[in-house]
Amino acid sequence: MKPFTYERAKSATDAAAAVARTPGARFIAGGTNLLDLMKLQIETPTHLVDVQDLGLDRIEPIDGGSGGLRIGAFVSNTTLAADERIRRDYGVLARALLAGASGQLRNKATTAGNLLQRTRCPYFYDTNQPCNKRAPGTGCSALTGYSRQLAVIGSSAACIATHPGDMAVAMRVLDATVETVKADGATRAVPIADFHRLPGTTPHVDTTLQAGELITAVTLPKPLGGTHIYHKVRDRASYAFALVSVAAVVQRDGSGRVAIGGIAHKPWRVEAAEQLLPRGAKAVARRLLAGAKPTRDNAFKVPLVERTLASVMADARGDA
Amino acid sequence: MKFDTPAGQNPIDQLKVVGKPTARVDGKLKTSGTAPYAYERHDVVANQAYGHMLGSAIAKGRITRMDTSAAKAAPGVLAIVTALDTPKVAKGRFNTASLFGGPKVEHYHQAIAVVVAESFEQARAAAAMIRVTYVKQPGRYDLAALAKSAKLVSASSDEGTAPPEVLRVGKFESAFAAAPVTVDATYTTPDESHAMMEPHATIAAWNGDKLTVWTSAQMVAWARSDLARTLRIKPENVRIDSPFIGGGFGAKLFVRADAVLAALGAKAAGRPVKLALSRPQIANNTVHRPATIQRIRLGATRDGTLTAIAHESTSGNLPGGSPETAQSQTRLLYAGANRLFALRLAELDLPEGNAMRAPGEAPGLMALEIAMDELAEKLGMDPVQLRIVNDTQVDPEKPDRPFSSRQLVECLRTGADKFGWSKRNARPASVRDGRFLVGMGMAAGFRNNLVVRSAARVRLDKDGVVTVETDMTDIGTGSYTVIAQTAAETMGVGLDRVKVMLGDSDFPASSGSGGQWGGNNSTAGVYAACMKLREAVATQLGFDASRAVFADGRVIAGDRSAALADAARDVALIAEDHIEYGDLDKQYQQSTFAGHFVEVGVDRFTGVTRVRRMLAVCAAGRILNPTTARSQVIGAMSMGVGAALMEELAVDTKRGFFVNHDLAGYEVPVHADIPHQDVIFLDETDNKSSPMKAKGVGELGLCGVAAAVANAIYNATGVRVREYPITLEKHLEKLPAVT
Ligand SMILES: Cc1cc2nc3c(=O)[nH]c(=O)nc-3n(C[C@H](O)[C@H](O)[C@H](O)COP(=O)(O)OP(=O)(O)OC[C@H]3O[C@@H](n4cnc5c(N)ncnc54)[C@H](O)[C@@H]3O)c2cc1C
């Protein structure tokens, strides 16, 4: 860990301004991802701006009674998963959260921090190894190395990492929106679909957030109804990242939405594929994964997506 | 005490304390966080500074330059020792790679520098500032690709100077060719990491020429001699203290870089230094269980009698390293007239392979016991029955050499009965429970019992307290407790009157902990010392030692009786002795046996396997403490689930290292993976193993488990997987279609 300075901001715009003003500055929320990366010198911020005092810790109905919810950026994963409204109306989100990390980590992990967690590519974690995401221009070790966990679609010749999280996959299926504020007080609302990016030639940039831009909240549109399922496939029963996960909201008539985790640099959702839900998992998977470029190590994720989709659809029908 | 004839009746047979389920005597310290583990011994020496290891960034090559200028100038830095500016350390007797490398680099993360600073964070940050220039050399990292060129090594444990050859009994090839039913299959097991909870950690302090290390070592005497050798100092100038160990599984059998670097750092800084290997350094800096490729051929008559058995195993290691002896148990487990065994070793430039819990047997049984399942299916025979008909009560290579005790058949019968094996549907893929394909599997478990010299000192004080001192270690196994039970039984006192001191090299040298030999041998050594103390007590009291009975804190001989404490009224009585063994282990094959039974559910959609039930039935001599023995077995069963389903060090065959080198990447089972576990110990005493009549049990619990899981998966799915771990992709596309 490199020495750094630390401050606790008092307002959202102050926090954004502090980060914008100081080169090498970063926000810190729960610290469960950032501090680990700092210890390994994968991240080397010079200044940390703590966001715990910004009052971003509430879950509230959206003004105007649209039926949606606004989740403060600092709301913990535990609080969010336990919220009665989330459990009732957005079950897929509660289930995704509870499938992630461990109880202790979820107590600290926040909504914004979770969206911004970095990849779990093992080469990203080993500073001796080339990695375009960690050290732009050094190359991608995973492409010619061990890639069982990594992406099968949307990847590039520069990076095949995945977004490893669960929460964002559920948010993608719910069409959440990320609200932000910048140092000058300007606010933005970024659809979750546009929040995470594909690696392309700049894999060191995970999201479309700009420097110093602070996440203030994530909003959920009004409830979708239907059956909410989050199915996370992993080698061990708990405390492991997904090989593949499926977030789904399925209606009685068999229509619905699905987003897939563990296979791309962002939660993977293809609206055109969802139209095929009534035709079964194979049709959906084929469309979802059109153009997939798996490696030898992770080729299994292609059939696994289809079979997990089949599982989710059977669960939705009540006949797994 | 020399143990060279089978034990007769002795004070242990009273079983007033020994053999009773007994909670750990050190349990309170552990659960209250006050057991002093190496890194936390802040009180043993003042002014401790922090060391941090720098590991090589390449797998093979040479270091040409190390620029420490920035690191030296970093805040808090007290000293830096690099591979280039310090005399080369010697290689320990038990190490294959040097514990302090350079300029030659033998493997990834080999230690090449240590930084000492005022704080842990400063040491770690400064270590990252050392600029190292390497010249890389091509290395050999792919066992599968190199297997063909692997060299034959001796498959027999009988040491000799004869050139290595294939070990043969009878005529394997012709018997195999003539056998009406055969199996010929190849199985692979991956590199595995010990993944013990406590990392390697040491505090080192010099006082002139004398070095004290507070460390985490399974074998104190080996640590002392090898650390001395490595640092080129006299063993008598080294003191090791290792009273509590947070797991080892073989990773801490031999001195590792933490002790060497802490000592070098302390010398350079002129201050005591504490150093722990960080979790991401452990997989590549230290040792692991080597991967194997095993070919097994079995030939049987139609009634299931084995007529031909061949087990050939290939593994890799650094030049000078040893093979994984995966054929070892097959030499002894089943009868069969015609036998062939071969071990091959490929040179690799991956980190050093070495012993991990049940070395040889654990991966060997992972293969053999699937092969037996395959044979049973071909024969149309129950797999339990197949093992029963091939039982042997003698060493198949030396039929005049019987087993000291062998209840494999009883283990299998009891297990089948208690597990409800008769309900198993032998036709694979025929049982479903909701989304799960359900199957049952079993395997035999086998692990040798090893006898090793072990010494102890016991002291009787005037308050009647018996203090035991031995350099034996407790690696979480319960040594403190069984030793206390042994002393209490022999001296006729309650557990509350016994104090046990372990892990200090100033104490008499014990068997140490490894190879499941610790429990039987260390207690036998304590028994020997206690018997000597009884003589001293009798003499002091003027009693006839051979007739004296020690019970309830008193000594009784005929109509005379005295309090035990009276013998030490004026001066404490001290006795020291050791157990040493004759050739009973040559006359008799000494082994332990188990039947493992497992039920799994395989998700018919995703192919994920979850274990539903497990049972182990063990026959392992006298069970000194059923509570701690059970803990050993259920822990081992959990490790077996890991081996079956998830544990694998992923090799980057291009760059030459284990990629998933932390506990997020190297997955071991969590609570949610482990279902209800049952353990049954058969009533057994083995009078040829030691005066304790006990044998090892800590590794037996692992041996065979993974194969039982694999066989259960096959029974569930009908898809045979021969490559561990059985992660979902190994059978996913062969599972029945889903819609
Ligand atoms: C052992 C382990 C297992 C895990 N398993 C899982 C899992 O199975 N599934 C899963 O989904 N996750 C898992 N995680 C990841 C975990 O969910 C994240 O670490 C956590 O959500 C991060 O939240 P945080 O508040 O601690 O973020 P921090 O570590 O504080 O910050 C993370 C990033 O977000 C930035 N940031 C924080 N708040 C803001 C803000 N308001 N605006 C802009 N930027 C901000 C920080 O600058 C930093 O870059 C695991 C983590 C660990 C350590």
Ligand code: SF4
């Ligand atoms: S996949 Fe991406 S994160 Fe992994 S090594 Fe390649 S560039 Fe780095």
